Amino acid sequence: MSLVADLLDGDHRALARVITRIENRAPGYRDMVSELHTHTGDANVIGITGSPGAGKSTLVDKLTAAYRDAGQTVGVLAIDPSSPFTGGSVLGDRIRMQSTATDMDVFVRSMSARGRLGGLSTATADAVKALDAFGKDTIIIETVGAGQNEIDIVKTADTVAVLVPPGSGDDVQMLKAGIFEIGDLFVVNKADLSGADRTVTELREMIRTRSDYTTGDDQPPGRIEPSIEDQTNGWEPSVVETVAKTGEGVDTLIDELDEHLAHLDRSGKREQRTHRRFTEEIATHVREDLRRLSTTEIERKGGLDELASAVQARDTDPYTAVDELLEPIRTCVESRTDRN
Amino acid sequence: MSTDQGRERQTIRCLVAKVGLDGHDRGAHVIARAFRDAGFEVIYSGLHKSPDEIVQAAVQEDVDVLGISILSGAHNTLVPKIISGLEEYGAASDTLVIVGGIVPEEDRAELKELGVAEIFGPGATMEETIEYVREHTEHR
Missing domain, CATH: 3.40.50.300 (P-loop containing nucleotide triphosphate hydrolases)
Structure with a gap:
């Protein structure tokens, strides 16, 4: 049985372990939380x-x-x-x-x-x-x-x-x-x-x-x-x-x-508050995930230090550097917009 | 969205526990502080806890390490109770149980037989204990 199933079944240890995964951001924690959400x-x-x-x-x-x-x-x-x-x-x-x-x-x-x-x-x-x-x-x-x-x-x-x-x-x-x-x-x-x-x-x-x-x-x-x-x-x-x-x-x-x-x-405030809470939660996740994606992209391009050196040497400037970095994301988003 | 389910550096969690009528907590305080300074998350049980209370805390907090401090000589009674409690909740296999304090040589084999990973007596250094914990919690 999965950890989540055990938790839902009332197993104390499973609950403790799930919280540990959540705290550690351990592999698979997001799927777990997703599974828990309906309950x-x-x-x-x-x-x-x-x-x-x-x-x-x-x-x-x-x-x-x-x-x-x-x-x-x-x-x-x-x-x-x-x-x-x-x-x-x-x-x-x-x-x-x-x-x-x-x-x-x-x-x-x-x-x-x-x-x-x-x-x-x-x-x-x-x-x-x-x-x-x-x-x-x-x-x-x-x-x-x-x-x-x-x-x-x-x-x-x-x-x-x-x-x-x-x-x-x-x-x-x-x-x-x-x-x-x-x-x-x-x-x-x-x-x-x-x-x-x-x-x-x-x-x-x-x-x-x-x-x-x-x-x-x-x-x-x-x-x-x-x-x-x-x-x-x-x-x-x-x-x-x-x-x-x-x-x-x-x-x-x-x-x-x-x-x-x-x-x-x-x-009806509880509904409103809950709604607002989820709005913020989603916004936070989007921000966090985008940050993580951009960090990956930055590292792929040699890291922030390299970019900074280029800016410092006047080979490029901060705005251009960012534009280049975010190009893949922009292309993706815009091509989708076109489709719609 | 399964790309970023990665992990940050694992933090070692420990419960420093005092059981029974033993009121000597200087050692427990010192080790709690040393663990904290080593970067661990330390939960201190407080004095005069029953084995059941320690089991509950260890299970719920999902600690990597349970350090039991005993100087009263009651280890042969209390430690087995804690370990069987951990087993009851399925927590014995992934909790490193260590004992610190005064444990006579002739009792050690039996405690280790029960599932105590290591016993730290007088003279054991903080560094040694921390190093031991680090080495033995890696598998988790």
Whole structure:
């Protein structure tokens, strides 16, 4: 039996191996993901992001336990950074996920950035598909919220919760850039610490005044879909207080997450989001594949260095060099256009 | 579109595991760090794990290497449980199991018989261990 067939049959090891293939971009991984695709679309995907030490893993642990109590099966993708120098990493999220240890209906997988640029969100999206096809009811993606890469990852989710630790006035300011726009709800974790009230107030304030700076017609279209939408969409992000360590507030958070998922279904937003996600996914693949094709062509022509030397010697210029490089692709595309 | 299903450089994934009541984790920390600096992806189990928890982590994370650190003398009880757990999930054949810590000479043959690939006792260097792992995970 094939690995994919085993996965669909509920074999844990097959699921683990498929994710490894996906992560390694091992031969045949694309065919696997293609095969999996028809079996996906049933899971609720929740993204949890926030600054390091905000308590993401501990909260994910408690959420997982609560979903299990409700009879759901859960998949968790915990994404950690890797060293830009050695490529190595210590993936430390699993250590916090102890409430459901030995429960095989919880599948936790740690992933590292492996220094790839942008490719991680593709790998994450593919890994989500594997968990979805396996039959997980809820899939949680957990990642440090620190930039475009993470935003791309989290966009794989239906619902995004942003964790904000108390007393992080400056962090809240930082959140404006990027992460703030993608939060469907906000969680002030470690709510038993002093300063929690203030952070809650600040967040509420920000949500209320959001239109001042986050929405507007001059916003670059399609880049990041702001969840913080105007009234017509009928969703105002709530702010939930939790103490992940003790589990306080986790039930409220689950209610809010469910509420948002229900809102997505009611308003038709889920369909829209999914559609947009696939649009972007296809665009990404096209870009990546073209890049790979052009790299092959460049190497066939002696590599970039050779071209650069020619340009440097004034034998040619950058535009002409590129035109010559891309000639085969252009010819192919144009001849097809003629046919139509 | 099967032209570019190629692979990037393989990254070695390992689980550094502490089982049972043994609370001595300095060695585990040091090896986890050395593995990380060698470019491996390291998952550390944390202290006082049951064999079942280690098996679950090794199976789900699909690690190339499972390094079990034991200094309590309970290796004859715990290691067999882990290995039979790996077998149950079909993970024993492609997981390199190594043991680090205090294992008396007379116990070693039996552990290796069970499927432990190598045992690193006091005096084993980081370089040696890393080199061993690199050499023995190539087939994967």
